[in-house]
Amino acid sequence: AQSVTQPDIHITVSEGASLELRCNYSYGATPYLFWYVQSPGQGLQLLLKYFSGDTLVQGIKGFEAEFKRSQSSFNLRKPSVHWSDAAEYFCAVTRSGGYQKVTFGTGTKLQVIP
Amino acid sequence: DTAVSQTPKYLVTQMGNDKSIKCEQNLGHDTMYWYKQDSKKFLKIMFSYNNKELIINETVPNRFSPKSPDKAHLNLHINSLELGDSAVYFCASSQSDRGTSGANVLTFGAGSRLTVL
Numbered sequence: 001a002q003s004v005t006q007p008d009i010h011i012t013v014s015e016g017a018s019l020e021l022r023c024n025y026s027y028g029a030t031p032y033l034f035w036y037v038q039s040p041g042q043g044l045q046l047l048l049k050y051f052s053g054d055t056l057v058q059g060i061k062g063f064e065a066e067f068k069r070s071q072s073s074f075n076l077r078k079p080s081v082h083w084s085d086a087a088e089y090f091c092a093v094t095r096s097g098g099y100q101k102v103t104f105g106t107g108t109k110l111q112v113i114p
Numbered sequence: 115d116t117a118v119s120q121t122p123k124y125l126v127t128q129m130g131n132d133k134s135i136k137c138e139q140n141l142g143h144d145t146m147y148w149y150k151q152d153s154k155k156f157l158k159i160m161f162s163y164n165n166k167e168l169i170i171n172e173t174v175p176n177r178f179s180p181k182s183p184d185k186a187h188l189n190l191h192i193n194s195l196e197l198g199d200s201a202v203y204f205c206a207s208s209q210s211d212r213g214t215s216g217a218n219v220l221t222f223g224a225g226s227r228l229t230v231l
Binding site: 032041046107 | 118154155156157158159162170204206218219220221222223224225
């Protein structure tokens with residue numbers, strides 16, 4: 001069964017600093033990978049996705065993520081964090097074909113300090 | 115606006131009551147979902163419908179009964195509510211995978227926060 005691990009429950013960074021959120025997945029074949037962001041009281045919004053091709057994918061709000069098959073990872077990065085980036089971030093995995101279940105990690109809460 | 119909309123946004127009720135949450139999407143998607151997010155923010159899929167047909171039914175108590183009258187609507191009815199049902203319930207939709215790059219990308223509603231007293 002597919003699974004996602006986000007090892008960091010809570011991360012605090014200073015505004016303007018760089019950010020990396022970790023995500024490791026478990027899946028036997030080529031996964032489809034996603035990062036979603038959830039602001040307080042809101043639903044989840046897609047930041048970026050990886051299906052195939054270039055392993056470095058660009059998303060909205062200046063985020064990017066890199067798929068590393070050898071490490072089963074899909075870490076999210078941003079070079080300079082803004083206060084408005086404070087939110088909960090979820091990594092998710094699914095697979096191709098038919099009607100596939102999307103499995104989410106437990107989330108990483110990002111706090112941004114001035 | 116094109117979106118996934120859920121009603122009600124907040125629901126407070128007593129144990130033992132029956133309640134419903136409604137969801138509608140106008141994105142033209144053919145697949146809809148219910149997810150439950152607990153107090154620790156863990157998201158777990160409950161049900162999924164594709165063109166009104168139930169395709170995913172996770173281990174959920176049979177007090178929970180989804181219903182999809184058409185592919186744009188998915189409702190969730192909960193009987194005999196228990197304290198443990200308190201959570202945020204998210205509706206989502208997607209277009210099923212037909213080998214396109216849009217496959218399996220979920221669009222979420224804003225959530226319905228259910229509090230059982």
